[in-house]
Amino acid sequence: MIKEEIQKQxxxxxxxxxxxxxxxxxxxxxxxxxxxxxxxxxxxxxxxxVYLPDEAEFLAKAGKATYINVGTLLPIYEQTLPHIAKVLxxxxxxxxxxxxxxxxxxxxxxxxxxFKDYKPTIIRGNASEILALAGLWGLDGGTxxxxxxxxxxxxxxxxxxxxxxxxxxxxxxxxAVSGETDLITDGSLIVYSYGGSHxxxxxxxxxxxxxxxxAVYATTASPxxxxxxxxxxxxxxGARAExxxxxxxxxxxxxxxxxxxxxxxxxxxNPFEIKEV
Amino acid sequence: MIKEEIQKQxxxxxxxxxxxxxxxxxxxxxxxxxxxxxxxxxxxxxxxxVYLPDEAEFLAKAGKATYINVGTLLPIYEQTLPHIAKVLxxxxxxxxxxxxxxxxxxxxxxxxxxFKDYKPTIIRGNASEILALAGLWGLDGGTxxxxxxxxxxxxxxxxxxxxxxxxxxxxxxxxAVSGETDLITDGSLIVYSYGGSHxxxxxxxxxxxxxxxxAVYATTASPxxxxxxxxxxxxxxGARAExxxxxxxxxxxxxxxxxxxxxxxxxxxNPFEIKEV
Amino acid sequence: MIKEEIQKQxxxxxxxxxxxxxxxxxxxxxxxxxxxxxxxxxxxxxxxxVYLPDEAEFLAKAGKATYINVGTLLPIYEQTLPHIAKVLxxxxxxxxxxxxxxxxxxxxxxxxxxFKDYKPTIIRGNASEILALAGLWGLDGGTxxxxxxxxxxxxxxxxxxxxxxxxxxxxxxxxAVSGETDLITDGSLIVYSYGGSHxxxxxxxxxxxxxxxxAVYATTASPxxxxxxxxxxxxxxGARAExxxxxxxxxxxxxxxxxxxxxxxxxxxNPFEIKEV
Numbered sequence: 001m002i003k004e005e006i007q008k009q010x011x012x013x014x015x016x017x018x019x020x021x022x023x024x025x026x027x028x029x030x031x032x033x034x035x036x037x038x039x040x041x042x043x044x045x046x047x048x049x050v051y052l053p054d055e056a057e058f059l060a061k062a063g064k065a066t067y068i069n070v071g072t073l074l075p076i077y078e079q080t081l082p083h084i085a086k087v088l089x090x091x092x093x094x095x096x097x098x099x100x101x102x103x104x105x106x107x108x109x110x111x112x113x114x115f116k117d118y119k120p121t122i123i124r125g126n127a128s129e130i131l132a133l134a135g136l137w138g139l140d141g142g143t144x145x146x147x148x149x150x151x152x153x154x155x156x157x158x159x160x161x162x163x164x165x166x167x168x169x170x171x172x173x174x175x176a177v178s179g180e181t182d183l184i185t186d187g188s189l190i191v192y193s194y195g196g197s198h199x200x201x202x203x204x205x206x207x208x209x210x211x212x213x214x215a216v217y218a219t220t221a222s223p224x225x226x227x228x229x230x231x232x233x234x235x236x237x238g239a240r241a242e243x244x245x246x247x248x249x250x251x252x253x254x255x256x257x258x259x260x261x262x263x264x265x266x267x268x269x270n271p272f273e274i275k276e277v
Numbered sequence: 278m279i280k281e282e283i284q285k286q287x288x289x290x291x292x293x294x295x296x297x298x299x300x301x302x303x304x305x306x307x308x309x310x311x312x313x314x315x316x317x318x319x320x321x322x323x324x325x326x327v328y329l330p331d332e333a334e335f336l337a338k339a340g341k342a343t344y345i346n347v348g349t350l351l352p353i354y355e356q357t358l359p360h361i362a363k364v365l366x367x368x369x370x371x372x373x374x375x376x377x378x379x380x381x382x383x384x385x386x387x388x389x390x391x392f393k394d395y396k397p398t399i400i401r402g403n404a405s406e407i408l409a410l411a412g413l414w415g416l417d418g419g420t421x422x423x424x425x426x427x428x429x430x431x432x433x434x435x436x437x438x439x440x441x442x443x444x445x446x447x448x449x450x451x452x453a454v455s456g457e458t459d460l461i462t463d464g465s466l467i468v469y470s471y472g473g474s475h476x477x478x479x480x481x482x483x484x485x486x487x488x489x490x491x492a493v494y495a496t497t498a499s500p501x502x503x504x505x506x507x508x509x510x511x512x513x514x515g516a517r518a519e520x521x522x523x524x525x526x527x528x529x530x531x532x533x534x535x536x537x538x539x540x541x542x543x544x545x546x547n548p549f550e551i552k553e554v
Numbered sequence: 555m556i557k558e559e560i561q562k563q564x565x566x567x568x569x570x571x572x573x574x575x576x577x578x579x580x581x582x583x584x585x586x587x588x589x590x591x592x593x594x595x596x597x598x599x600x601x602x603x604v605y606l607p608d609e610a611e612f613l614a615k616a617g618k619a620t621y622i623n624v625g626t627l628l629p630i631y632e633q634t635l636p637h638i639a640k641v642l643x644x645x646x647x648x649x650x651x652x653x654x655x656x657x658x659x660x661x662x663x664x665x666x667x668x669f670k671d672y673k674p675t676i677i678r679g680n681a682s683e684i685l686a687l688a689g690l691w692g693l694d695g696g697t698x699x700x701x702x703x704x705x706x707x708x709x710x711x712x713x714x715x716x717x718x719x720x721x722x723x724x725x726x727x728x729x730a731v732s733g734e735t736d737l738i739t740d741g742s743l744i745v746y747s748y749g750g751s752h753x754x755x756x757x758x759x760x761x762x763x764x765x766x767x768x769a770v771y772a773t774t775a776s777p778x779x780x781x782x783x784x785x786x787x788x789x790x791x792g793a794r795a796e797x798x799x800x801x802x803x804x805x806x807x808x809x810x811x812x813x814x815x816x817x818x819x820x821x822x823x824n825p826f827e828i829k830e831v
Binding site for chain 3: 307310311314315318319324325326327328329331332335336351352353529530531532533534535536537538
């Protein structure tokens with residue numbers, strides 16, 4: 001795929017979402033659930049969040065893509081998450097997995113292991129999370145011992161390249177590693193996406209809401225394009241918002257504004273590079 | 278009731294809340310729980326949110342009105358919600374029901390069916406939710422099949438008029454249908470309230486927080502006046518905030534500011550029309 | 555301790571946090587969980603929130619301090635909270651207890667009674683909460699009947715002085731009573747901290763997020779200094795933010811900005827007085 005083709009597909013994904021207001025349901029953590037919904041709305045999508053198994057199944061079937069974030073697990077997630085992942089896999093519906101804090105706790109580990117078979121269409125995480133997930137799934141490039149510290153990454157995006165490629169090859173979808181420069185791969189191509197802001201580390205939910213936005217784009221684009229489009233939109237909106245603010249409170253506000261204002265053309269033209277794996 | 282009388286009662290409700298800082302407890306969804314609390318505080322009320330049955334009962338008895346939103350149901354809601362609704366009904370305390378996403382899931386349906394007998398004093402929802410709730414309760418004007426899509430409405434406010442009137446007649450309270458023009462009815466009169474902003478569709482929680490604010494006004498005014506007052510305050514603050522912003526992030530911030538700054542006189546004079554049913 | 559020594563230690567705590575980005579895990583309520591995380595990040599710390607017992611234990615051991623807030627109790631808290639409090643006590647790790655709405659509900663009362671033996675290193679609350687907690691623990695200055703109303707205080711900070719001192723003597727840590735003038739005591743000294751804004755009563759989470767920020771400072775400073783530092787940072791940021799805004803929506807945004815921008819020197823020099831008990 002040449003650069004122009006990718007840009008054309010990014011443009012189409014952004015436009016289609018703005019025109020059709022697609023719903024992407026979520027099961028996500030309580031810390032950033034509001035920010036996820038507002039980011040999904042800002043790009044033109046629609047949001048709905050649930051916890052119960054049958055409601056999750058309803059949303060999974062009613063929506064064209066789903067966002068699953070294992071952030072703040074509640075006991076009911078033990079029933080809800082494997083069920084919805086199975087439904088999504090069986091129905092062939094795209095879903096985004098945010099493997100927040102992989103390695104912490106019994107249930108989180110169990111759930112993430114179960115997801116291996118249900119092949120999340122897009123996996124998003126920071127470098128440490130991607131390394132740890134590949135390790136948990138016994139794939140190349142993964143680390144056996146999780147280096148995850150709460151929600152922070154202690155590893156660089158580059159260090160997670162092999163793990164990201166292995167995960168993408170396993171799922172047949174896309175993997176996005178968030179960092180200073182973001183890496184997105186479908187297992188054969190790697191896109192490096194540029195932009196963003198240092199303030200994204202100073203607010204909670206930049207990563208989670210990006211996962212939610214990727215799910216919105218996945219309602220209309222391929223997993224690889226959806227992951228690239230979400231990342232490009234975030235890098236653009238982050239860079240623009242940073243210029244207007246002095247602190248993280250204002251950044252969050254302006255970031256949502258910029259996400260809303262960004263045109264399909266602007267997002268498609270946000271700087272990125274393509275490499276072969 | 279002539280227009281001047283309604284305006285006088287709106288004025289009194291706003292003033293009384295600003296002077297007495299009344300508490301309205303809530304059981305509400307995790308997506309917009311923060312926004313509900315901040316909106317309740319902005320108009321001069323006080324907020325408290327709980328999940329457990331005995332805590333809900335305590336709040337129901339301690340406060341003069343309660344807000345119940347069935348958005349993101351957790352398993353404990355199966356015990357908490359029927360219990361608190363029964364307590365509120367028995368004690369004759371006003372409560373606001375936000376029948377978010379009616380039609381989705383077994384528990385939601387069961388809870389909303391149980392509420393029929395406990396007669397929520399104010400029912401707030403978008404057109405699809407009001408139609409579906411009237412249908413669920415077997416009332417005139419309702420639809421048998423829910424047209425609810427996640428949290429969005431696919432029906433117009435006008436289409437929900439008969440359902441809203443039927444619900445208000447059944448409960449003896451008020452029903453508010455949120456849309457471009459808002460409709461509020463007590464079963465015999467219909468008030469159409471004007472204003473608001475297209476940005477209210479681009480943020481999450483405009484509807485939920487309006488329900489929470491109606492509960493605050495219901496601590497001191499009749500259900501009908503409380504529903505009209507909350508709606509008028511939202512239409513005023515929304516229209517004013519829209520003029521100051523370029524995107525949904527800023528809108529949310531300025532909306533809370535305008536809600537806080539709006540005077541009793543401004544809210545009473547926000548445009549509305551009265552019709553007979 | 556003379557004033558200069560306290561100021562020096564405040565300065566060091568702020569600097570150390572900015573330089574080392576320490577993680578303080580939280581179990582906290584859903585209303586303000588996002589604001590807690592963002593405030594912790596704004597001062598330079600890192601945040602992670604969980605609900606499940608084994609995840610809480612992981613965070614308690616991985617982090618240098620923990621924040622526990624009993625705001626919106628869920629059933630799982632019955633297992634998680636006593637467990638984590640015990641672990642923290644056994645490991646000698648500092649933790650902050652926010653005894654929100656003490657007196658409401660069976661589980662809340664039971665949990666707060668259990669915490670007596672696990673001696674929270676810092677206890678933060680409004681005057682009514684501090685009085686009620688001392689009463690619940692059978693300490694001097696406490697009230698037998700809770701005067702707590704939801705999340706509001708009906709008592710003055712001065713009225714809670716004896717209770718705060720008694721609690722601090724019992725735990726061997728610090729107690730912070732939030733109000734117009736804030737009181738912090740280690741059982742022998744009392745610090746009165748000045749500043750803040752009336753808008754802090756008009757937003758939800760000013761208190762909770764202060765508790766979370768105290769936990770961040772407790773990763774590097776003594777409980778007494780951590781409580782004073784957090785309070786000083788809040789009083790400074792609150793006073794500065796108030797000057798820039800007209801309403802609570804903007805206040806929240808600017809408050810986070812000011813928290814982020816406040817230098818160690820500014821925070822150390824924020825006005826306070828020291829008295830003997």
